[in-house]
Amino acid sequence: MTRGRFISLEGGEGAGKSTQLRALAALLRGRGLDVVETREPGGSDGAEAIRALLLTGEADRWSPRAEALLFAAARADHIEKTVRPAVERGAWVLSDRFLDSSRAYQGMGDLTDADILTLHRIGSAGFLPDRTFLLTLPEAEASARARSRDVNGADRIGGRDSGFHQRVADAFARFAKQEPDRVRTIDASGEADVVTARLVGALEDLLP
Incomplete structure (x- = not known):
């Protein structure tokens, strides 16, 4: 049996990860692939x-160390199960966020x-x-999208200040520079179908 593939979508708040994951999943299914969205x-x-523990409650509900441990525990179970x-x-498994989000946010x-x-x-080998x-x-565009999405209020991590989110963006950019074979930067501006086409183009070398 041929091994499948594991693809993660990363980025800051409002980048369109969830929308693009659904679009990419539909396209891959159209090519006859078994796709799992997670x-x-x-x-x-x-x-x-x-x-539910991580994303609800007050901003100071968890210390940074406790928060990181909870994310690592969730990821260990996610990978295993x-x-x-x-x-x-x-x-083919498509995940809306994975390890790089923990690296950038925690x-x-x-x-x-x-x-x-x-x-x-330790948790996920x-x-x-x-x-x-x-x-x-x-x-500015990412913030506008996030505000439109979070009409009922952001979660306890998404609601942190703009300085925090700029540091997150800088961290993601650093990971892409450090690991170009794994991490591909995709311009998420423009119409959704155009962005999806960019994703597919950057995935062609892995497609059967």
């Missing part, structure tokens, strides 16, 4: 339970990028996507 935190029963079994049976304060990678090595797409937008 997300982080979440994607398995245990990880979804942790998601959802991602790895699907890839091993030959499916690995630039009390904890370092090396700390987050160590947690990932260092499992990485075959390809990661980093969707980028100018800050």
Whole structure:
């Protein structure tokens, strides 16, 4: 049996990850592939339970260390129960966020990028996507999209200040520069179908 592929979509708030994941999944299914759509935190029963703990409550509900540990625990369950079994049976798994989000959001304060990678090595044996797409937008456009999306209020992480989100964007850009074989930067501006075409073009070398 041919092994499947694991693809993650990353980026800041309002970059269009969820929209593009659905579009890319539909296109890949049209090519006859078995596709699993998932997300982080979440994607398995245990990880979804942790998601509810992470994204609700006051901004200071969790310390940075506790938050990072919860994300790592959710990811370990997600990989064990959802991602790895699907890839091993030959499916393509598309995840809305993965490790790089933890690195960008949790690995630039009390904890370092090396700390987050160590947690990932312990919890998930260092499992990485075959390809990661980093969707980028100018800050003003991303903020406008996020406000339109979060009409009922942002979650406790998305609602952090603009300085925090700029540091997140800078971290994502650094990962793309450090790991160009895995991480591909995609311009997320313009019509949704145009962005989807950019994603497919950057995936052609992995397609059967």
